[in-house]
Amino acid sequence: MSNQYYSVSFEPETHAFTVHDNQNGKTHYHQFNLIDNGDAGDSYNYSPPENDWLISSKNAQVKKIETKIGDISQSLAVTLIFNLPDTLIRRAEHHVTDKMKATVTVTLKAAEQVIGINVRVDNPVSNHRLRLVSQLGDRTKSSIADSLFGVVKRPVVDPNATNWQIKGWVEKPTEINPLQSFAAVSDNHQTVAGFTDGPREYEIVGENFDQLALTIFRANSQMGKTDLKYRPGRASGETIVATPAAELIGRLSFDFGFYYSQAAFDDSQVSKIAKEFYSPVQVYELAPFLNSRIRFIRNEPEQKELPTRISLLDLKDSSAVVSAIKKAEESDQVILRCFNPFLLRKATIKLPVKATEVGLDEKTKSNLKEGNFDHNQFKTFKFDLGGDQFAHIRKAY
Numbered sequence: 080m081s082n083q084y085y086s087v088s089f090e091p092e093t094h095a096f097t098v099h100d101n102q103n104g105k106t107h108y109h110q111f112n113l114i115d116n117g118d119a120g121d122s123y124n125y126s127p128p129e130n131d132w133l134i135s136s137k138n139a140q141v142k143k144i145e146t147k148i149g150d151i152s153q154s155l156a157v158t159l160i161f162n163l164p165d166t167l168i169r170r171a172e173h174h175v176t177d178k179m180k181a182t183v184t185v186t187l188k189a190a191e192q193v194i195g196i197n198v199r200v201d202n203p204v205s206n207h208r209l210r211l212v213s214q215l216g217d218r219t220k221s222s223i224a225d226s227l228f229g230v231v232k233r234p235v236v237d238p239n240a241t242n243w244q245i246k247g248w249v250e251k252p253t254e255i256n257p258l259q260s261f262a263a264v265s266d267n268h269q270t271v272a273g274f275t276d277g278p279r280e281y282e283i284v285g286e287n288f289d290q291l292a293l294t295i296f297r298a299n300s301q302m303g304k305t306d307l308k309y310r311p312g313r314a315s316g317e318t319i320v321a322t323p324a325a326e327l328i329g330r331l332s333f334d335f336g337f338y339y340s341q342a343a344f345d346d347s348q349v350s351k352i353a354k355e356f357y358s359p360v361q362v363y364e365l366a367p368f369l370n371s372r373i374r375f376i377r378n379e380p381e382q383k384e385l386p387t388r389i390s391l392l393d394l395k396d397s398s399a400v401v402s403a404i405k406k407a408e409e410s411d412q413v414i415l416r417c418f419n420p421f422l423l424r425k426a427t428i429k430l431p432v433k434a435t436e437v438g439l440d441e442k443t444k445s446n447l448k449e450g451n452f453d454h455n456q457f458k459t460f461k462f463d464l465g466g467d468q469f470a471h472i473r474k475a476y
Contacts, residue, residue, distance in 0.1 A: 130171035205326035229455030265344035274336035350420030418457035
């Protein structure tokens with residue numbers, strides 16, 4: 080299947096996917112691979128088993144392949160059957176006891192730069208971890224992920240990982256890192272970013288550190304274990320507690336996205352695209368609906384005539400990413416919050432003429448006509464809804 084940005088196909092040898100970038104002609108092989116491994120940790124920490132067994136999409140049986148092709152969207156769904164052990168002891172012995180069905184659905188929408196991935200799993204066992212792994216092509220030395228209001232660059236190997244016990248640390252620093260919505264790798268010529276609204280963790284894996292792994296889920300049977308490999312001796316809590324709900328037995332569904340750019344990170348708009356992907360403008364059609372023979376109208380507002388076009392502010396020449404637009408807590412003014420999405424560059428945003436910078440308490444700090452942001456800096460602004468065109472909005476407030 081194909082849109083103006085990508086062509087996606089299924090790899091019958093590996094049971095993963097190939098993504099061809101229609102913009103620059105580059106082909107990315109072994110994408111969206113499922114890899115299952117044991118998890119000897121608890122609800123707080125992942126801990127590798129002493130004898131693990133990695134089971135990937137390549138090891139699974141293809142049960143069904145289904146395509147849906149339309150003008151607005153296209154999808155390619157592959158259902159795989161994984162043979163899994165039900166305990167860590169049986170995993171060490173490569174002893175299979177259960178079957179896990181997993182369906183990976185890859186979706187291309189017309190004129191959209193993000194490839195959508197949905198993973199649906201019918202999970203039968205506990206004490207294991209499932210990850211979505213994509214081949215990056217070349218070895219990488221660092222990764223980039225977003226934090227609350229900015230981005231962080233990290234080495235693929237923590238410099239303290241080899242001597243943490245000598246330093247007296249009670250827990251090993253691992254390369255399993257947090258994210259808010261995306262993790263990316265980038266050089267001067269390309270950027271690959273994985274988006275997630277599920278578990279907020281990722282890792283750069285592979286013998287050559289050339290694979291991006293996004294955690295789909297971790298299934299654990301206990302909280303507060305003692306003497307984990309990465310956290311020896313110390314329990315995470317006062318007692319060990321059974322956590323049957325954390326075993327995640329049953330049907331699960333997770334959504335991801337992947338974006339490929341032929342530019343360095345600061346030129347690839349990853350933060351902006353991630354924000355648009357996970358925070359679309361919310362709209363609804365004002366209309367009654369029919370339930371049996373009775374008509375119900377929920378939250379029926381006063382009927383109004385609104386202008387055909389209306390805009391609070393123009394962001395086309397702004398490089399800062401908008402984090403929030405909301406009504407002020409103690410007035411009818413508008414609060415705008417933005418942050419710098421770059422690693423190296425400063426960011427700017429053009430504001431309404433009478434906008435003022437405020438703190439998180441929404442109290443005035445200074446008058447500004449343009450916002451400038453350093454690395455990992457965010458700012459909050461307040462401005463009026465002026466003019467007759469905003470009369471209906473002000474009344475709604």
